[in-house]
Amino acid sequence: MKLTSSFRVPAPPDQVFAHFLDPDSMRVCVPGCEELERPDPAHYRGRLVNEIAHVRFSAGFTADITEAAEVTAGQPAHVRAVLRGEDRRLGSSIKVDARLGVRPAPDPSASDVDWDLEIALWGKLGRLGESIVGRRSREVERQFVERFTAVCAAGPPGPGNPEVRSHAAAPVPVPAAATAAAPRAEAAPVARRPRPAPAVSLGAAGAATVVASRRGPVTAVPEIVPVPAVRARPAARVRAGLAAARTTAADLGGRAAERAAEWVAVRATRFLDRRRARVAGDRRRARVAGTDDGGAR
Structure with missing residues (x-):
């Protein structure tokens, strides 16, 4: 399946191209991208979590840059990459051959x-169909364009970009002064749980079990009486055994009948073959005998 698209970004080409190569910017802009890192200038790896037609997938992926040319003297920039991902739980894999181009727009401040x-x-x-995957891809593309436009308009890539910083999940540090000034809370005494007295059962089904405590009133708790398992009657077991025996006998009888029919067919075929051979021999001998008698006459 092939997808093509184009859009305009309110930022100069060199800044737009730098955002495309920055892992922090791409992690914020790509919908469902939970992890993305760049171990070296030509390789990326991460994790993508998304959903297509109620099928949720979580795929670890790698991206290898095969060709890249930055913006020089107003010339367009381009980059080619191959992305591979796999979700072992679904038994699915994906491969994307991508080409990206950034060129100056008529407006000097846009690309x-x-x-x-x-x-x-x-x-x-892959079995979902091209129409379903294409429709979901266009939704993801629309979300990416909106986020990427906002990130590029906010400034160059890096930790100072307000859009990237606002989407980064960072824990809020606790000030040291506030921690020191806060009074130390005293540990509350641990209340000992009262030890109940041994349960006294009244011994009848549906009766109550009395639980006594040294620090509380007597509480009546309904007794749980186990229900004995229902055993099958001998007649039912006999009927079940007879039914199983009839089924087995019918199966064996059917197999025996098939083998008997095959044996009869083979024997009948052999008998007919021998009969035909005997009749043919008699006719041949009769013709030979008739010719010899005619010659004698």
Whole structure:
């Protein structure tokens, strides 16, 4: 399946291209991207969690940049990459051949972005159909364009970008002064749980069990009486055994009948073959005898 798209971003081309190569910006902009890191300039790895037609997948993926050219002297920039991912739980895998281009727009403060994606899916995701995957891909593309436009308009990539910083999940530190000033709470005494006296059963089904406590009133708790398992009657067991025996006998009888029919067919075929051979021999001998008698006459 092949997807193409183009859109305009209110930022210069060099800044837009830098956002595409920045893992923090892409983690914020790609819907469902939970992890993304760049161990070296040409390789990325991460995890993508998304849903297509109520099928939720979580795929670890790698992206390898095969070709890249930055913006120089007003010339467009482009990058080519191959992305591979796999969800072992679903038995599905994905491969994406991507080409991205960034060129200057007529407005010097804007850029035009275009891309081509060739997507191949295998497994359960691949069986969903091109129309379903294409529709979900267009929804993801719309969300990506909105987020990426906001991130590029906010400034260059890096920790100072307000859009990237607002989406980053960072724990809120607790000030040291506030921690020192806070009074130390005294440990509350642990209340000992009263030890109940041995239960006294009245011994009748549906009666009450009296639980006495040294620090509380007497409480009546309904007694749980186990229900004995229902045993099958001998007549029912005999009927079940006879039914199983009849089934087995019918199965064996059917097999015996099949073998007997095969034996009769084989014997009959052999008898007919021998009969035909005997009749043919008699006719041949009769013709020979008739010729010899005619010659004698």
